[in-house]
Amino acid sequence: xxxxxxxxxxxxxxxxxxxxxxxxxxxxxPEPAAVHAENLTVVRGPRTVLHRLDFxxxxxxxxxxxxxxxxxxxxxxRSVVGTQAKVAGTLDVLGRPAGHPAxxxxxxxxxxxxxxxxxLTVRQNLDYFAAILDPGRAAADRRAEDVTRAIAxxxxxxxxxxxxxxxxxxxxxxxxxxxxxxxxxELLVLDEPTVGLDPVLRRDxxxxxxxxxxxxxxxxxxxxxxxxxxxxxxxxxxxxxGEILADGTxxxxxxxxxxxxVEAAFLHLVDQAAETAREKETTP
Amino acid sequence: xxxxxxxATAPTRGLNASRTTATAARVLRQLRHDPRTIAMxxxxxxxxxxxxxxxxxxxxxxxxxxxxxxxxxxPLITMFLVTSIATLRERTSGTLERLLAMPLGKGxxxxxxxxxxxxxxxxxxxxxxxxxxxxxxxxVTGSAWLLLLVALLDALLGTALGLFVSAFAAxxxxxxxxxxxxxxxxxxxxxxxxPRDNMHPVLETISDVLPMSYAVDGMNxxxxxxxxxxxxxxxxxxxxxxxxxxxxxxxxxLRRRTP
Numbered sequence: 098x099x100x101x102x103x104x105x106x107x108x109x110x111x112x113x114x115x116x117x118x119x120x121x122x123x124x125x126x127p128e129p130a131a132v133h134a135e136n137l138t139v140v141r142g143p144r145t146v147l148h149r150l151d152f153x154x155x156x157x158x159x160x161x162x163x164x165x166x167x168x169x170x171x172x173x174x175r176s177v178v179g180t181q182a183k184v185a186g187t188l189d190v191l192g193r194p195a196g197h198p199a200x201x202x203x204x205x206x207x208x209x210x211x212x213x214x215x216x217l218t219v220r221q222n223l224d225y226f227a228a229i230l231d232p233g234r235a236a237a238d239r240r241a242e243d244v245t246r247a248i249a250x251x252x253x254x255x256x257x258x259x260x261x262x263x264x265x266x267x268x269x270x271x272x273x274x275x276x277x278x279x280x281x282x283e284l285l286v287l288d289e290p291t292v293g294l295d296p297v298l299r300r301d302x303x304x305x306x307x308x309x310x311x312x313x314x315x316x317x318x319x320x321x322x323x324x325x326x327x328x329x330x331x332x333x334x335x336x337x338x339g340e341i342l343a344d345g346t347x348x349x350x351x352x353x354x355x356x357x358x359v360e361a362a363f364l365h366l367v368d369q370a371a372e373t374a375r376e377k378e379t380t381p
Numbered sequence: 382x383x384x385x386x387x388x389a390t391a392p393t394r395g396l397n398a399s400r401t402t403a404t405a406a407r408v409l410r411q412l413r414h415d416p417r418t419i420a421m422x423x424x425x426x427x428x429x430x431x432x433x434x435x436x437x438x439x440x441x442x443x444x445x446x447x448x449x450x451x452x453x454x455x456p457l458i459t460m461f462l463v464t465s466i467a468t469l470r471e472r473t474s475g476t477l478e479r480l481l482a483m484p485l486g487k488g489x490x491x492x493x494x495x496x497x498x499x500x501x502x503x504x505x506x507x508x509x510x511x512x513x514x515x516x517x518x519x520x521v522t523g524s525a526w527l528l529l530l531v532a533l534l535d536a537l538l539g540t541a542l543g544l545f546v547s548a549f550a551a552x553x554x555x556x557x558x559x560x561x562x563x564x565x566x567x568x569x570x571x572x573x574x575x576p577r578d579n580m581h582p583v584l585e586t587i588s589d590v591l592p593m594s595y596a597v598d599g600m601n602x603x604x605x606x607x608x609x610x611x612x613x614x615x616x617x618x619x620x621x622x623x624x625x626x627x628x629x630x631x632x633x634x635l636r637r638r639t640p
Contacts, residue, residue, distance in 0.1 A: 141640055142640065178482050179482065179637065179638065180478050180481065180482050180637060180638055180639060181638060181639070182636070182638040182639055182640045183640065184638075196637070196638065198484070201482060201483055201484040202483075202484050204482070206479065206482050208475045208478065208479065210474075210475055211475075212474055212475030212476045212478065212479045213474075213476065214407070214411060214474070214476060215474070216411045216414045216415060217407070217410060217411055217414065221407070221410055225403060225404075225406075225407040225410075226479075226483070228399065228400070228403035229400055229403065229404075229480065229483050229484065229485045230483060230484065232397060232399035232400050232403065233399045234399070260414065276479070
């Protein structure tokens with residue numbers, strides 16, 4: 098993150114507040130949306146976690162998935178990645194059904210808890226995952242470059258030879274993120290990537306996300322339960338109890354609800370939803 | 382960036398040699414950061430054999446038969462324990478989910494583990510066999526290399542059983558309990574304590590379908606015969622077949638999609 102060059106596109110700042118306006122006028126591409134869901138329903142055990150969701154995640158942008166803990170964000174992300182069982186309805190990712198084998202090299206996925214080997218160093222972790230993504234001796238040089246870049250992206254170069262288990266929680270999270278950055282994936286699915294990070298690191302990571310979206314043209318689907326991160330996204334999906342409350346740009350959401358912040362907009366929408374539900378109950 | 386990596390092929394059927402060896406190297410690298418475990422895996426069988434040798438100080442014949450059987454049983458037990466814990470950790474740490482979301486075949490993962498622990502088993506068995514035959518006077522009629530071969534197949538069987546069982550363990554506590562559940566009955570029935578044909582007929586029949594019985598039988602064939610007997614070939618084939626079968630079952634317990 099810290100090493101990304103801000104020189105990539107003069108006149109276009111990756112600062113979230115300014116880029117959240119549709120300043121990336123992606124000429125409506127003929128290629129399919131990054132994620133397209135229709136009637137998406139997921140059942141986990143006795144519970145229906147996602148209720149008939151319809152949404153689209155456009156390419157080349159950062160889409161924030163926001164909502165309280167337990168609202169189904171992780172389940173939705175696991176469905177997109179193709180690790181969730183019992184997914185009904187339509188869910189297309191990069192033009193293919195979610196979970197298609199051809200998607201496995203095109204998606205980078207970071208789970209909520211860091212999924213790395215604690216008994217390997219940072220570099221050894223990345224070396225291994227890189228060898229799975231891009232196997233063979235012929236690719237060794239390309240892999241080494243890719244690994245070095247990914248470690249630099251998450252600012253762990255000075256810790257490259259430390260055991261992952263000896264790192265702090267935030268650092269381990271970043272190792273996990275670095276794994277997802279390997280192989281320049283077209284879609285990054287990041288489940289609460291900034292939890293437990295200090296404000297400086299959080300800002301740096303968001304700058305990195307914007308850099309990835311603008312200069313590498315990747316799509317990011319980022320979940321968070323911290324509403325102030327919403328302002329840094331191009332688009333938002335607000336979720337609550339397995340349903341999508343709202344879908345749009347942060348400005349549009351604030352404008353629609355007349356609220357000053359996305360948090361206030363979210364609360365307004367929750368109250369509104371509760372009210373309509375109550376009305377439905379009282380009027381038979 | 383539409384310039385996607387050109388290697389976007391995702392072969393998941395069949396084995397990919399590079400991914401398999403990368404996985405084996407990774408497993409061994411993890412172990413290298415844990416030298417105490419390696420030391421224990423390699424030294425404990427030797428210490429046990431040494432102990433056994435002097436427990437049966439007065440009856441070297443008993444040491445021969447029990448010692449040879451144990452040369453087959455040690456690798457099975459160690460590899461069972463190490464594999465079941467290692468794969469359980471892989472499941473609980475989220476790395477398995479991550480790997481299965483990547484273009485890694487299930488067979489690559491399983492073969493990688495089998496390769497890594499198989500290599501370790503070679504070292505373990507070579508030391509234990511060498512010690513028993515050279516220094517402790519274990520009297521083998523056949524070739525010590527055949528003992529090593531059976532020991533290696535046993536290690537493979539242990540790896541396979543460990544992989545399979547880890548799918549049914551939700552915690553390390555449960556995984557460790559599978560050792561008495563899966564290994565002890567085989568230990569009792571394999572002919573180590575009393576010849577299998579002296580057992581109650583029901584138990585004898587059960588012992589006929591347990592793979593460890595054939596591991597111990599194979600060891601005893603080498604102990605008593607100079608040549609590779611037909612029984613020895615049958616025994617090793619059965620142990621190898623069981624190991625492959627259970628590895629296949631283990632692969633079936635790996636699910637890309639989980640509830």
